[in-house]
Amino acid sequence: MYAVVTLQDSDEVMVVASNWLSPDKKQSYWPPFKSTKKCIEAVQNRLKPETGGKTWEKLNISFHKEYVFFDKANEGQKEITEQKQQYFPSTTGFTGILKKIKKSTQDMSKNPVLPTPSTSRMPTDGKKDLLQMLREIKSTVQENSSMLKKLLKDNTVSEAPSSSSVSTEDVKASLNLPLRTVEDVVRTEMELNSATTRQKYVQYLSRLGGFGPKDVIKNIMQRVLTDDLAMEFSWLGRGNKKPFSKLILTDVIRDAASKQSVMRADCETEIKTYLWYTIDRIGRKRPRVCGGVTSEVTSPTLLDSAFQSEIGMSFLDD
Known part of the structure; x- marks a missing residue:
């Protein structure tokens, strides 16, 4: 069997062999091969997750669905990827903002602004930049939240039984x-x-x-x-x-x-x-x-x- 998962580090939707998954399906082994072709063959053949007696590295994942056949799993991968692109087009921008904040925080930790008797607040320019980042984050979250609500609503409508449905x-x-x-x-x-x-x-x-x-x-x-x-x-x-x-x-x-x-x-x-x-x-x-x-x-x-x-x-x- 095969599973469609999202690699949390890269946010990529991938197909993996089900025997690579951890029991709680929150992690998956990943082959160390540099060749894309060899990785695909490893998945198709559901190889044992080890090379030369050395166990492969485990990656954190988000589990989506399991399939009996590899071709069906590939179709599921494409479908989930398209849904993510359709409903979360600004995800990349959101990730970029988070990285920007992380970098800013790291810079501040390297060059801290020490409090003085006259003030204990950060410089005005730094405060404005941080506020602007927070506004961008808030706006992005609101957009994604609206799109998620729409997606859930559409799914609920399509799955809800009609008045003519039978028990x-x-x-x-x-x-x-x-x-x-x-x-x-x-x-x-x-x-x-x-x-x-x-x-x-x-x-x-x-x-x-x-x-x-x-x-x-x-x-x-x-x-x-x-x-x-x-x-x-x-x-x-x-x-x-x-x-x-x-x-x-x-x-x-x-x-x-x-x-x-x-x-x-x-x-x-x-x-x-x-x-x-x-x-x-x-x-x-x-x-x-x-x-x-x-x-x-x-x-x-x-x-x-x-x-x-x-x-x-x-x-x-x-």
């Missing part, structure tokens, strides 16, 4: 989840050809949360399929099982999981595991008969043919 429970009801039969899967696959419907599923499933890939996928799969229906599927669809990997619904689950920072490979691994252990879950829920779990193996039916023709997939061994 999470209403969305859940409209999606008819969990799916209980193969007919439900066929119907849902047809509905997911619509980009609007697909986005609705992704948004709903991505809000289920979880701690780590296993928990995230378990929460999504439990909401998508009943265990009885899950028995009909395996990842590749060998034997009498249907191939879960070829469903549009599987892509929807991947998209929803990625919003919870679950990488594609981890997502597929956890889906396979979830389907593999379906019979164990059913066994724990149902009473045992004669010391064993009773289960029926469903043979191929006419419904399989309908499922195959609607979705365009083969249920033969992969």
Whole structure:
């Protein structure tokens, strides 16, 4: 994974490897390479933050967001940079004023004005310069404050739910989840050809949360399929099982999981595991008969043919 951060010393927005971040995400390792190309390669390859056994220097950062893919992180970097340039155009001037004050303070410390019996105040010229600097600072702060308020207001308006928006429970009801039969899967696959419907599923499933890939996928799969229906599927669809990997619904689950920072490979691994252990879950829920779990193996039916023709997939061994 990759993270977009701002280097506090230079105020530059950069992409770094997530494994370079400190646990509190307030610092990041930075490669000592002078070549820009080598630095970019280090980020892309998420190198271990050390060279020749020597750990890299840590820089103070402001963390913005994490991304699964490097290209997406680059897009996020450009977006944040453009926002900063749009809403804080006078930041450079403000930094310059602060540097000017710092220099003035350092000069005064080197050549202090000692108090005399007649006066304990600084020279008039120095006082005027300082007052002028403070006025400039105040003006710059007011401008930035106004722009920040406008930005927050615009975001609030865009994110505020409209009067026609529906609650999470209403969305859940409209999606008819969990799916209980193969007919439900066929119907849902047809509905997911619509980009609007697909986005609705992704948004709903991505809000289920979880701690780590296993928990995230378990929460999504439990909401998508009943265990009885899950028995009909395996990842590749060998034997009498249907191939879960070829469903549009599987892509929807991947998209929803990625919003919870679950990488594609981890997502597929956890889906396979979830389907593999379906019979164990059913066994724990149902009473045992004669010391064993009773289960029926469903043979191929006419419904399989309908499922195959609607979705365009083969249920033969992969």
